[in-house]
Amino acid sequence: VSGLATVETALEQTYPDALETLKAFCRIPSVSTDPAYREGVRTAAAFVADQLRAASLPVVELLETGGHPAVFAETRPIEDRPTILVYGHYDVQPPDPLEKWRTPPFEPDERDGRLYARGVSDDKGPVLIPMLVVGAYLKAGVELPVNVKFLIEGEEESGSPHFEPLVERSKDRLACDVVVSADGAMWRADLPSVTVASRGLTALDVTVTGAAKDLHSGRHGGSAPNAVRALVRMLATLHDADGRVTVQGFMDGVTPPDPAIRAAIEASGFDAARYFGEIGADPPQPLPSGIDLLVRQWLEPTLEFNGVFGGYSGSGTKTVVPASAGAKITCRLVAGQSPARVRDAIVRHLESVLPTGYRLDIGLHGPGSEAFAIDPDLPALAISQNLLGEMMGKPALRVAMGATIPIGTVFKRHLGVGTIFFSFSTADEDYHAPNEFFRLENFRLGQIAWARLLARLAEKP
């Protein structure tokens, strides 16, 4: 029996324990973006460190960042073996709107072969897999085919504001031949895929203020500034009637998309009517083509309102003139766009449309991230693509993703290495919405796949 077979058998046998560990991980409310969950984030970092210690890694440390800590670990180095750095994150999205969850977000519930919990798909399930796999090697006494380091951060869901400085100052400890990200997601459940490009991100909060306090709409209605009226008027100027961004300078620097991705889109058979059916929306008239929709998801930048708020939003009526109102905006960026320049262009636009008698305040959330593309000739990319294809029974596609994984750019810049994505979550698992879930068949399959990936990367990372 080969060492790999021993490891795979051990993973099969310990699967029930692994599932319990995942549930325990998901019970920790590690929402990084909301200060109310600070304690949960700390607890999750300690949980990850404990798991890595339990996996017999000799070095496990919390790396403080000024924000939430990252967890670093490494196996005992074996000379002449390549080194891979596993990336993932232990923080999760906020759980709201709570009333839309069928079961509570931090009480994992198993139904129909899926585990439901906030963060189970993004990224607690996927990041737990390589920890379990390395543990299986070490505990079975099978020599690891590669040296493995872990860097599991706690701020991915809040834009990783401290991540790049951390990587920069830790570059010697993080030195490796390739990064394998356990974050990311396969595009479709029925189709193996590897992600080769992702969009960038920039975020800002907008607050418009009129009076010093909410006023009675009877006494003051008509004469006092209404911050909601000003805000909606301003926000409505950011797109045209077709939803295209109208901000001057927004598209500055955009470079043409990779023809290979465009070709993959055209071959994908993406069905527009089915897409709107899946997301539960009325299809717009006229219906765009599937190709157009996928181009918009993968290859075009966006300016999305993630939230809007102001005045009274409870039951019934409250006859106030709201003193202030705000919106949360994020933009997905494509190759060539600068997060800072895009953000500045939006701020300039908003300043130019601010009505007289109101104040505009802008809140920022870190420097943002540029779009990312993997070197198509990276050996690890072909290895992971072939492995997935073999295990899932059909060739794996190279796809782009609309979401943002800023780490590829960061690792390239500071460690000089490429990053591949090897995640077993799937993009339909509602990971930023209520009732997030993770397919447990992929929790099982992912463990075998990671065990084999480590073996294959030993040949040529």
Next chain:
Amino acid sequence: VSGLATVETALEQTYPDALETLKAFCRIPSVSTDPAYREGVRTAAAFVADQLRAASLPVVELLETGGHPAVFAETRPIEDRPTILVYGHYDVQPPDPLEKWRTPPFEPDERDGRLYARGVSDDKGPVLIPMLVVGAYLKAGVELPVNVKFLIEGEEESGSPHFEPLVERSKDRLACDVVVSADGAMWRADLPSVTVASRGLTALDVTVTGAAKDLHSGRHGGSAPNAVRALVRMLATLHDADGRVTVQGFMDGVTPPDPAIRAAIEASGFDAARYFGEIGADPPQPLPSGIDLLVRQWLEPTLEFNGVFGGYSGSGTKTVVPASAGAKITCRLVAGQSPARVRDAIVRHLESVLPTGYRLDIGLHGPGSEAFAIDPDLPALAISQNLLGEMMGKPALRVAMGATIPIGTVFKRHLGVGTIFFSFSTADEDYHAPNEFFRLENFRLGQIAWARLLARLAEKP
């Protein structure tokens, strides 16, 4: 010593008790618009009934309405005396935003001669006054100069949806010569005034829905409907750049304003720069005239956004494409406008600007109220105006108010009598905002004034 002097002395002596009673009243969270406070509303109704019993009224009853109950009471009728019906309400506005209160909204706090609490000015302080005054007459054994009935409702802050049917079916019991409302407010603290006209009200909630659930803005941004984007685009079409309502049919039926009110506005010396300073807003450029501002408050209809909501509004970022978003709208109406027709015009407008791929839902809040004007020759109006002028040392103005007091129309229609407003709150007391307060000098003055008003109304109601 006359009977009136006895009553006034008694009121002075019992003032400390009266203040404690007012505090106890304010501790009851009787928010009528929010079902979470249902218990508080019931408790407040019982409190009012107990006070009226304590004031020695022989008949005190809760009148059920299908919503929150009203409290009815009457003195033992004396033949050949006129009958007045005192109107007020025991419900209050919601307390949010809670974090802006210096002291908790339902823990009354006395500072600088003011009592701070939600509802203290609107309308718990003012409505308690006539209850105390009638109690002072009865307990001192001084014969009441008029027969007094009370009708204290519990749904004023949620648009009085059950009030008109209640008045209609109780019209025999409510029969009177004139209604005196303890609700309303004096226009300015430094100037006695009686209100002779008020604006009407109509309310609706707007919800726009795209997808069935919030979606990840990375995966779906650009291709999925964004309900906030659709909503702000729609709301922005309801006004022009100057804040004038652009809804077709909105002004239908408007009749010219009463020239007497227009004359009062021109004589008021209303200062625009001071107004914006008082509400803590940057004055718009160019600065409108004070007359213009007061015309907008008193004589022009409005369409105000009372709140807007959708997607994520917590700390940090949450990269969702919101599935739904909504706004709360109320309109203040002027003479000639129909609440139902105005609401229908807004709905038609919103339907006409709804983008393809979204659903529009409209929530209603009762039938609304028409604007109201008092018969300028009503004897009780001159009596109250002269009395206020004497007590406050300068002639009382006849003013309009921007806010809505629908009861005048209701009492005219079903009881065939006029309504005067005799309230001792002042319009600057933040009664729909945090840190609502009531000037305690007016709590004291109001008791003397009501005692005298009852005596004078005996002559000619």
